[in-house]
Amino acid sequence: MNRQNEAERPYDVVLFGATGFVGALTAEYLAAHAPDSCRWALAGRDGAKLEQLRDRLAADHPHCADLPLLTADADDGEALRELARSAHVVASTVGPYVWYGEKLVAACADSGTDYADLTGEAEFVDRMFLEHDARARETGARLVHACGFDSVPHDLGAYFTVQQLPEGVPLTVDGFVRTDAVFSGGTLASALTAMGRGPQMLRAARERRLHEPRIVGRRARAPQGSPHFSPETGTWALPLPTLDPRVVERSARALERYGPDFRYRHFASVKRLPMALGGTAAVGLLLGAAQIPAARSWLSGRVEPGTGPDERRRRRSWFTVRFVGEGGGRRVFTEVSGGDPGYGETAKMLAESALSLALDELPATSGQVTTAVAMGDALLERLKAAGLRFRVAAVR
Numbered sequence: 001m002n003r004q005n006e007a008e009r010p011y012d013v014v015l016f017g018a019t020g021f022v023g024a025l026t027a028e029y030l031a032a033h034a035p036d037s038c039r040w041a042l043a044g045r046d047g048a049k050l051e052q053l054r055d056r057l058a059a060d061h062p063h064c065a066d067l068p069l070l071t072a073d074a075d076d077g078e079a080l081r082e083l084a085r086s087a088h089v090v091a092s093t094v095g096p097y098v099w100y101g102e103k104l105v106a107a108c109a110d111s112g113t114d115y116a117d118l119t120g121e122a123e124f125v126d127r128m129f130l131e132h133d134a135r136a137r138e139t140g141a142r143l144v145h146a147c148g149f150d151s152v153p154h155d156l157g158a159y160f161t162v163q164q165l166p167e168g169v170p171l172t173v174d175g176f177v178r179t180d181a182v183f184s185g186g187t188l189a190s191a192l193t194a195m196g197r198g199p200q201m202l203r204a205a206r207e208r209r210l211h212e213p214r215i216v217g218r219r220a221r222a223p224q225g226s227p228h229f230s231p232e233t234g235t236w237a238l239p240l241p242t243l244d245p246r247v248v249e250r251s252a253r254a255l256e257r258y259g260p261d262f263r264y265r266h267f268a269s270v271k272r273l274p275m276a277l278g279g280t281a282a283v284g285l286l287l288g289a290a291q292i293p294a295a296r297s298w299l300s301g302r303v304e305p306g307t308g309p310d311e312r313r314r315r316r317s318w319f320t321v322r323f324v325g326e327g328g329g330r331r332v333f334t335e336v337s338g339g340d341p342g343y344g345e346t347a348k349m350l351a352e353s354a355l356s357l358a359l360d361e362l363p364a365t366s367g368q369v370t371t372a373v374a375m376g377d378a379l380l381e382r383l384k385a386a387g388l389r390f391r392v393a394a395v396r
Helices: 021-033 047-060 062-066 077-085 102-111 122-139 152-163 185-195 198-211 244-254 273-290 293-300 311-316 344-359 376-385
Strands: 011-016 040-044 069-071 087-092 114-117 142-144 171-180 219-221 228-230 235-239 261-270 318-327 330-338 389-395
Touching: 011 021, 011 344, 021 040, 021 047, 021 344, 040 047, 047 062, 047 069, 077 087, 077 102, 087 102, 087 344, 102 114, 102 122, 102 142, 114 344, 122 142, 122 198, 142 344, 152 171, 152 244, 152 261, 152 318, 152 330, 152 376, 152 389, 171 235, 171 244, 219 244, 244 261, 344 376, 376 389
Parallel strands: 011 040, 011 087, 040 069, 087 114, 114 142, 171 261, 219 261
Antiparallel strands: 171 318, 228 235, 235 261, 318 330, 330 389
């Protein structure tokens, strides 16, 4: 399925939230890497800021001087419907998504427009499944959440690992994440919002389980592991209760290549025990503070929305996700790695996801789908070409 083969729309890709911190990085990536044949546009609520961004892009990329600008507010349903009807794909960086994301998802689902975002908010993803998956299946729209560091390296990393293992047998994959990076204001706000909405998140997850189709004759699980020392990585492994394992589980539910019985576990990888204990305590304190509105507001104010680490700090940032996969008497060690996870590489992942949805020949899917299900090999090859490293470290 290639959206360019469908009825003509003015734009292949529209980037919504283009003037925010990650939005501007994504715009810069598209300016440098979108093919000449790709018709793309910048969108946001402030026309003057959009013009300033276009001028900055044109200074390095003269072909961007006439880049179309579209104005729409995240709360203006009619403007968002008009925006969605003008594009084959809308990529959104506007969060926290639980507050600002639903009307755009609804507009895309109703218009048959593919949608991609950067959310790591489990409640938002589950709510969007409950409210808009059925309509998206009717119109043919693909709703692809978590197209950044949440959760592309983990979803495609598990997908890549499974491809190295035998078919038709039970498989297990464990992922171990290490990063050195700094939060932006928008990322911190989204994380604190999610942490402060535990009951709502659990309720949305329960409702989703009631409505989600059951798979027959197969099983896919993502249990939360326990803290332990991992001899495979030589580090302490701490369970990560993020969106990522849920995304991997949903890919496994949808794709038979993951075998008849698939299990995935997701861990933070910490070299030293004192660091592991200190990190666990810090997360606990942050989670507790997020339950208090005044504390949550104070923490959010430590980093202004729309700001983030400068280019020098981003250049020093990196991530590595190591996977251990087993099945059918075979054991493989794989690795996904790259630079600044939250911003430079996230902008790359979102941009390449949008370009893949718009331009590549892809499986005929619709509704809320994961990156592995919607784009799979096509996105994997795009990201390799863009500099992310997917490699097999060892086979036993």
